[in-house]
Amino acid sequence: MVHQAPVERSHAGKSPEAPARGGQRSARLPRDERRAQLLAAAQEVFVANGYHGAAMDEIAETAHVSKPVLYQHFPSKRELYIALLESQLSKLTDLLLGALNSTTDNDERVQAVMRAYFHFIASDDQAHRLVFESDLVNDPDVSARLETFNKTFADAVARVIAEDTKLPELESQLLGRGLAGLAHVSARYWLETDGNLDLDVASDLIYRLAWRGISRFPKET
Structure with missing residues (x-):
């Protein structure tokens, strides 16, 4: 027997799909x-x-x-907004952690992470505005989700630093927060240049700045 995916039903047992304004009807979807x-x-x-x-x-x-x-x-509109924010934060987290784990070469790691951050900011769908320009930033639920994202990203960077340099946990976390903040602030500033600074040039500049700093901490074996 073939089981079909459920579609939305109203309490009366009828589909609530109705023509939207303009007479267009949306097809039933799982x-x-x-x-x-x-x-x-x-x-x-x-x-x-x-x-x-x-x-x-x-x-x-x-x-x-x-x-x-x-x-x-x-x-509610608020629940919809928070669901969308969670979706975009999850997407950005996956991009950044994927870049961080894409190689064991730390020079390439820093470059990959900066590129991932800048390319998310530059995406045509402007999803970054939900993450970085939210007019609900003072809402406790929104700010908590943003802090969770920031902590997840910074902690992942800090773990790599701690493993490679054997620095104490708090020192590694401070460096992780610093690198995460550098990516965030510089990528947001790049937006203000309105395309007058090439995207790849911008991300490469920040990668070089970050790498020249973090590479001064010797890798312990």
Whole structure:
């Protein structure tokens, strides 16, 4: 027997899919696919308007679904925003840890991490604005998720430093935070250059700065 993936149903047993404004009807989708579609639509609206300027009506319209479908998955705009933030932070974390673990050559590691950070910032979908330019940055749930991301990234860098240099834990963590902060602040500043500084040139400059500093700590064997 072939089992089909579930689709959204209303409490009355009927699909809540209704034509969005403009008469377009969204096809029925399995729950995970629908959630991904709604997050993509929400990202478009939040990036364009910010959290406070975004409306659930517009997000539903962008996704070509009815508002009941949107609220089935995300009961509030705040929950939708936090889910989207978590998705983007997870993506960035995977990119950075993947770069960090892509080689055992520390020179290449630093270069790969800086490139990954800058390329995320430069992505056409402007997802970085959700992470670094959130107008909910003072919201405890948002700030907690941002701090978790920062700590995860910095701790991963610190572990490599501690393993290679045998520095004490707190010293390694301080260096990890410093390198993570360097990547963050410099990549954000690059955005302000409006393309007047080549992306790869910018990431290479910061890589060289970081490597010349961290390479002065001798590798212990």
